[in-house]
Amino acid sequence: MLTNTLVLFLRDLLPMFIMFAYLKAIYRPHFDGSLRIWVTVLCGCSIGLVVLFYYENLSDYFEGTGIEWLKIVLVSISFIGFLLSQIFSLATLWNYFLSVAVVCLLSVHFSSFLLYFAVYFAYDIVVFELLIGCLIGVGICVSFYFLYSFFVEELWDSKLYPVILLLWSLFVANQLSLMTNYLHQIDVVDFGTRRFVDLSDWVKEGSEYGFILKALSGFDASPSVFYSLVVAIAFVTMFFLALLNRSHLRQHKKSLEARPMEQTQ
Amino acid sequence: MLRNFFAGVFFAVFITQAKSENYVIELKNNTFNPEVLYIPAHKKIKIKIINFDPEPEEFDSFDLNREKVLFPNKPATIYIGPLAPGEYFYFGEFHPNIAKGKMIATDTDVDHADKMGTGDAD
Numbered sequence: 001m002l003t004n005t006l007v008l009f010l011r012d013l014l015p016m017f018i019m020f021a022y023l024k025a026i027y028r029p030h031f032d033g034s035l036r037i038w039v040t041v042l043c044g045c046s047i048g049l050v051v052l053f054y055y056e057n058l059s060d061y062f063e064g065t066g067i068e069w070l071k072i073v074l075v076s077i078s079f080i081g082f083l084l085s086q087i088f089s090l091a092t093l094w095n096y097f098l099s100v101a102v103v104c105l106l107s108v109h110f111s112s113f114l115l116y117f118a119v120y121f122a123y124d125i126v127v128f129e130l131l132i133g134c135l136i137g138v139g140i141c142v143s144f145y146f147l148y149s150f151f152v153e154e155l156w157d158s159k160l161y162p163v164i165l166l167l168w169s170l171f172v173a174n175q176l177s178l179m180t181n182y183l184h185q186i187d188v189v190d191f192g193t194r195r196f197v198d199l200s201d202w203v204k205e206g207s208e209y210g211f212i213l214k215a216l217s218g219f220d221a222s223p224s225v226f227y228s229l230v231v232a233i234a235f236v237t238m239f240f241l242a243l244l245n246r247s248h249l250r251q252h253k254k255s256l257e258a259r260p261m262e263q264t265q
Numbered sequence: 266m267l268r269n270f271f272a273g274v275f276f277a278v279f280i281t282q283a284k285s286e287n288y289v290i291e292l293k294n295n296t297f298n299p300e301v302l303y304i305p306a307h308k309k310i311k312i313k314i315i316n317f318d319p320e321p322e323e324f325d326s327f328d329l330n331r332e333k334v335l336f337p338n339k340p341a342t343i344y345i346g347p348l349a350p351g352e353y354f355y356f357g358e359f360h361p362n363i364a365k366g367k368m369i370a371t372d373t374d375v376d377h378a379d380k381m382g383t384g385d386a387d
Binding site (some may be wrong): 004007008055056059063064067115116119120181184185187190193194200204205206210220221222223224227228241 | 328
């Protein structure tokens with residue numbers, strides 16, 4: 001029970017903590033303890049709760065594939081949001097795109113995470129174990145967030161922007177890749193179902209390393225050809241746009257940081 | 266003409282619902298039945314999973330890259346494959362210690378798999 005609870009934390013919540021570590025470093029003026037981040041988290045969690053509440057009803061739609069479709073749509077919107085947030089010509093809108101992207105991704109992960117607890121909190125016997133598991137799980141996620149946040153910010157401050165943008169693009173691309181397995185699972189896409197590569201002898205997805213790698217980069221030990229193709233295209237697109245946008249972001253950040261100084265003068 | 270061609274290619278490649286064989290897995294007392302399911306390799310398989318337990322379960326497999334929430338007394342359908350010959354493990358996310366099983370993709374024909382008493386091809 002305890003192990004299982006921790007696994008759920010690593011699978012569903014850790015990627016979200018990692019996402020916020022990236023956002024904090026890359027979009028520091030906007031996603032660093034501001035009201036925006038709390039509103040975004042609240043919206044994501046609320047939608048996740050609503051999805052959980054209607055989970056069974058939603059799953060009945062489209063011949064039992066409602067949940068898969070919902071997650072495909074949310075993950076796609078999220079990816080589009082992340083992409084649009086890299087287009088600086090949409091200057092007044094980019095932070096809204098980013099917020100929408102975060103809300104969608106958060107609701108996907110949070111609804112999956114809550115389902116487990118909705119099942120187990122019905123049994124009084126295991127509530128204590130669940131609470132202990134939650135405490136440890138939150139501890140692991142928060143500790144990982146602070147460590148990773150420190151690591152990412154140090155790299156960012158050391159002007160190693162391409163490294164961070166590469167890792168961030170890989171993370172975003174792999175979040176989109178969630179849809180590929182769903183599309184195969186409901187038989188909408190019949191292309192590229194065969195395994196592209198099998199790394200399960202090196203790192204097992206169910207191991208501790210597997211979970212951490214999956215949370216960091218969406219690691220899949222035996223990805224299908226379609227999965228690999230989607231990840232590759234999404235990664236290249238995101239990384240290219242992020243690099244293009246980098247100089248604009250830096251200028252924007254500088255102007256924001258300079259603004260309070262001007263006001264004090 | 267060209268549009269019809271591309272539409273044809275699109276449907277052939279992406280939307281073709283190729284004929285697939287059907288199998289059934291049941292979940293009772295947090296245990297999958299059959300625990301070992303023999304399936305033909307190199308073919309797409311449709312698996313109906315029925316949860317007879319009073320609470321939801323999540324079918325999960327790292328080997329098959331599938332996850333599906335199973336609601337009580339409701340069948341859930343997933344498609345897998347075509348798979349290379351080998352063993353593919355799956356488990357119930359909420360009871361991973363007891364709800365577990367594996368699929369064995371084999372080159373032998375479907376009739377053989379049915380004789381093993383594990384397939385439910387129709």
